[in-house]
Amino acid sequence: xxxxxxxxxxxxxxxxxxxxxxxxxxxxxxxxxxxxxxxxxxxxxxxxxxxxxxxxxxx
Numbered sequence: 001x002x003x004x005x006x007x008x009x010x011x012x013x014x015x016x017x018x019x020x021x022x023x024x025x026x027x028x029x030x031x032x033x034x035x036x037x038x039x040x041x042x043x044x045x046x047x048x049x050x051x052x053x054x055x056x057x058x059x
Contacts, residue, residue: 013045
């Protein structure tokens with residue numbers, strides 16, 4: 001779940017949408033939304049923190 005991911009708290013990023021592997025888009029996901037393998041996370045924030053998120057999601 002996003003609430004357990006620490007994305008907002010640790011990286012100070014805002015998740016604005018999640019694109020599911022089937023092409024569906026979820027805008028303004030709630031803190032209860034679960035990120036699934038194959039999903040694309042669309043976030044805004046400082047470049048350094050976006051790069052950290054990318055490294056976490058794509059090891």
